Amino acid sequence: MNKRFGFSFILALAVTAALSGCKNDTQAPPSQVLARVNGDEITVNQLNYLLASQKTVDDQTKQRALDTLVTQDVLVQKAVEAKLDRDPRVLSSIEFSRRQILAQAMLSKEVGSAPQITDADVQKFYTARPELFEKRNIYILDSYIVPGSAVTDALKKQLDAVHTVQDMRATLQAAGVTFKEAQERTVPEKMPEQLLKIVTPLKAGDVAVMVQNEQAMLLLAEHVEPAPVSLKDATPAIQAYLRQERAAKLAQQKIDDLKKAAKVEYVQQFAAATPQAAPAAEKETPANDNDHIKSGMGLK
Template identity: 30%
Template sequence: MAKRLINPRVSLLAAVAAAVLLAACGGDKGEKASQTAAKVNKEEITVHQINFVLQRQPGLKPEQAEAASRQVLERLIDQELAVQKAQEQKLDRDPRVVQQIEAAKREIIARAYIERVGESVAKPTSDEIAKYYAEKPALFRDRRIYTLQELQIEAKPEQFDAVRAKLASAKSMPEFLEFLKANDMRFTGNQAVRAAEQLPLASLDNIARMTDGQSAVTQNANGLTVVTLMGSRPQPADEARARPAIEAFLVNQRKAEVVQKDIKALRDSSKIEYVGKFAEAAPAAASAPAAGTAPVAPAVAETPASAASGLDPASISKGMGLK
């Protein structure tokens, strides 16, 4: 006889619901299990409300279900008390509150539509996953852990060449920093350790080609940004380990493409008219990213040094979404 496979998430929610229901009925065998978990003055807090909160807590284990449900219930009681007091003071009619409620409502409804559109996306095949793995050696087979240092330097355009020249000739970073201090250039710096999957996908191959101690320079609004590869160490990921991350990434990528195409079709089939001062900026607004898609990082003007390395320091802190 074939065995039925049980979804762990479903069984966890079932355990949570059972625990809360038992608490709600107080163990009275003569009473029918109630969906009411607590009463706060004249209002009820239900098991469905508790389950909704618990569903948004990933990694919850079945044995933690009862304790977690009780903690959620206490938070919902506090929330209900605050809501009742706010209504008593008519805060729910405050124009600012009403505006926030409407904005949240619109966002939730729009997100629901975006998620519905994305449901049509098919999962990648094993061959597609294997192909992606083979095409991204810096991300998997030749994966490394990078130690990166970033400097934000306040400088005038006429100082750029001198900064680049000193960076190229300096024997060490402390020597370069002393040059900045001697020329009264203000700067701030930070250093971070990032795995390959935490770096921007568009920049990863170029970062992987950098050697320890190499720097890349780009212009920013206040001067220059210098990113230096202080060091790195290999930590490869085999295909079996990488498959779940690749599948999730490809699915999300396909969803973004489908959503963007759908929103574009909606724009093309709708009458959109910009009014007043917004009419002047209409072309820029029309080219904005579709709702629900990942925002695109602003372009950064590259110096010859950064063009050679292909590194975009401004996006180093933005992960590519792979875990």
């Protein structure tokens, strides 16, 4: 949650407040009341709910949150006066949000507590992914985007003799190949899996070729610098990743079981049914990046 409680967040809160009926119909004990807006009470419980996801809470954070709740109440009261709570689009949004909240609450209940990750689990993952940890490198990669049709067998053979930026430019220019050049300093945890598989074996001066449809990318590993991460330093990131991965799999299994037990009838179907991800699930493991590892290493 943004600690500054920006305006977009305030608006989101205003919509959320509409879900619960906008005004507090029951009077809270005086000790629980933090503010009143036109007689509408803002309570400790509301503040605690807003601050629940904050890692650290000081008096300034509490005051910002309370100010946000006051702004929210002002907006909600005006929305009710304008009868926006009866607008069909607003009602549809409220119903959809209600369904999402209930679905997530049920899923959380079914999944239960976070899966336990053992030291053996961490060690196994660490050993299985040396390119992310024990043999991790920092790369300076020069990329050259060229037409896919230009990557002929003859050009590939010429690229075997390329080891520097100057070699690459001279080779492409001599072959009459147009190209767009870029350079990036990157690390394994920032690479898509497909690219990581190609880059990992490269040594300084090596060239890799990736052809996709009408374009191709030539990658020159200009510099490769070892930057290993120890098991001790990697452990928190690996634990978070494995916990997230297992929770997502368990959530999907629970959903599949519940759907099998339910009587589902498609009155109209637009395409073949596809597996559905858990609604607002504990974010499933990204297929194309390793942000979970990156965050844990403090590299993000």
